Amino acid sequence: MKTPLKILMMLHMPWNRNLGGSRVQIELADELIKMGHQVEKFAFEDAFPHFKGTAWETITRPAFATKANKFVQNYGHHFDIIDAHQGNLTLPKEKLKFKGLWVSRSVGLHELYYQFERSTVRHFSPSRLKVRLWNQLLRWRNYREVINCRKSFQYCDLINLPNATELDYLQDFAEKTVVFPFGLSQQRREALKAAIQPVSLRLSHPKVAFIGTWGYRKGSHDWGKIIREIRAEIPSVQFVFLGTGLSEEKVLQDLEMSPVSWLNVIPQYDSELLPKLLSDCTVGAFPSYLEGFGFAVLEKLAAGLPTVAYNVAGPKDILASLEKTSLVPVGDWQQFSQKIISIVQGDRGNYQELQEQGLELMEQFAWEKIAQDMLYLYQCRLEAMG
Incomplete structure (x- = not known):
């Protein structure tokens, strides 16, 4: 050296x-x-x-x-x-x-x-x-x-x-x-991968995960429509919003919703807890309008979550090789929702293939x-x- x-x-x-x-x-x-x-x-x-x-x-x-x-x-x-x-x-x-x-x-x-x-x-x-x-x-x-x-x-x-x-x-x-x-560091990648639960369990209890501060730039004004679209086809689906920076009350106010058992808002969390928080999720969602890069996308992929994002700088740099399954035009919340639905309703083999592609992609980062x-x-x- x-x-x-x-x-x-x-x-x-x-x-x-x-x-x-x-x-x-x-x-x-x-x-x-x-x-x-x-x-x-x-x-x-x-x-x-x-x-x-x-x-x-x-x-x-x-x-x-x-x-x-x-x-x-x-x-x-x-x-x-x-x-x-x-x-x-x-x-x-x-x-x-x-x-x-x-x-x-x-x-x-x-x-x-x-x-x-x-x-x-x-x-x-x-x-x-x-x-x-x-x-x-x-x-x-x-x-x-x-x-x-x-x-x-x-x-x-x-x-x-x-x-x-x-x-x-x-x-x-x-x-x-x-x-x-x-x-992501080797330790972080290994911790996220180690917490992955079996595909059959993830698909039988569908849960959509979002990581990010709550605001217009991160898609807060699209989430109400996305939630309604997905739940119309998959009534059993759950959602978890991690690191919103705002209380559940304020998030629900933006969504024009009352408290429900199937939506969990966690305003802050210690970074070391993320593997556990993502372990039982099924798919990642990231409808951000502007990013520098998007750690949230990397972490979801490392946690074995097929992830859907708007086609903006950062996420598109990460997900370029998975464009057909993972990227949609910015602001197209309907196509965004449908891609999530297709992943959750797809067969086990398709889900496992998407999961493996994401984990393989992580080696570049x-x-x-x-x-x-x-x-x-x-x-x-x-x-x-x-």
Whole structure:
């Protein structure tokens, strides 16, 4: 092995494995450390150690980039590589006083998310003035982050993207953009696979699983129609929504439903419990309108769940080889529902084939291989810089 590298992971989110945005760098850090490299982090809690989460603090606190720029100016010389989220660093390298490799990372291109949020405002504007004003303030902060992201892309040495759609979108920076998918660790893959229950049991007690925060971007406004369509043909089907971030009461309110025994909403869960939570499910559902990649799709496949998703960046990168059985046009909730129905009502052999295809596909998304390929590229770029 070459001389061990000193790598700084930088992100404007809490260093928490249960958060999808943070999880990417946390799990990459795990793999890099196994390879013998030294990894440190500068995350939200390091920049704002006394932050209590009040609305006033959320609006008035400085931009994370202000703290991050200062940190690198003071301590960046200790590191060979800085792997920072998009928009975290916003100054030219000479002002940062950093001579190593600066990678700007997307786990979902902020500019695309901002455009999506703006487009949904016209359709789903809250009725309460206070909520509308709060959302306007948040949009102002988000627009500031769009500007910061553009600065980081301009000044960094390399841009690391999770899907091909973002690569096409950032054509202005094509000479320094690369695509690396996300993955699951060997331990995670094995834990999910070990919890798989027999096919006969899964098909005899059908259950549809969704993993994701509850909101329009993740398909919340389609779920009521999807549920009614599926239950009209399979009255015994159950649903479980994992990691919604909202209470069952609020989810049911959006669905215009009363509490029922066949729908279970779990707002938060510890990541280690996911294999057990998915073990008795039959099919995965992911009607998301916009993704960076989609850990939820990977985890369902690793849990042996044939999974149906909207054909958007991220899920389509994962499920390209299973397009006929797994992908539908974005927003086509009827076709989405029918694909789930066909999987649940299909014969055991067909289900087992879909399950095996998903498990085989997972071998392409092993963190240990992705981290190795990524680091090789980082080292080549670093050496080329002299």
